[in-house]
């Protein structure tokens with residue numbers, strides 16, 4: 001057999017082994033998923049970085065300290081949260097947020113729910129010092145041993161304006177008073193609903209802090225005069 005005839009025979013054998021459509025066998029057997037096109041992801045990430053690069057957030061955070069115990073009532077029952085009751089928050093939060101709540105409780109934070117008609121209609125978390133309290137606009141302040149910082153408070157939209165938030169805060173303040181340590185809460189000055197609720201619960205304005213946030217970080221934090 002000549003060299004040319006041998007080549008022709010080998011080629012014919014290979015072609016016969018190929019499946020219909022004349023595709024090479026290795027393509028058919030390659031069952032691994034197609035490689036994702038990463039160009040879109042890279043573009044999205046780049047745009048997100050550029051957006052953050054040119055986004056500045058400026059605002060004032062108000063930090064309150066609890067000074068006066070008030071006994072407040074509301075149309076909901078306030079209860080401290082335990083491992084079993086965390087899932088009750090699904091009535092007003094999605095699974096991701098409930099998971100965050102579980103993690104916070106797992107690292108020693110205290111949580112409170114307010115129930116109405118058997119459903120959670122408010123949640124608040126309390127971080128206990130020592131540590132750093134991180135407020136909105138990335139403003140931070142130090143918490144001494146045993147001091148508390150109330151955060152992540154939310155009332156279900158349908159139940160707002162009924163005094164549930166101040167009632168929860170005053171319950172938390174009662175519990176903290178027994179520990180004999182200071183209790184703080186903060187919000188942005190633009191959040192009037194929150195400020196009103198905080199003041200009704202016996203908190204007093206302690207600090208006003210201007211903050212400039214860039215790229216998710218507070219790059220300037222300055223204490224302002226406290227209006228009395």
Ligand SMILES: CC(C)(COP(=O)(O)OP(=O)(O)OC[C@H]1O[C@@H](n2cnc3c(N)ncnc32)[C@H](O)[C@@H]1OP(=O)(O)O)[C@@H](O)C(=O)NCCC(=O)NCCS
Nearest residue numbers: 153154155160161162163164165166186187193194196197
């Ligand atoms: C701030 C918030 C927790 C207040 O909860 P709440 O249980 O409605 O508190 P209150 O009933 O004391 O209402 C507080 C103020 O909210 C405003 N408010 C009243 N009805 C409202 C409604 N239907 N929707 C929104 N705000 C209302 C009023 O200004 C009220 O003060 P007033 O009664 O002296 O007029 C709630 O609005 C909320 O969850 N907001 C979104 C999350 C948030 O901002 N959390 C606070 C972060 S620190």
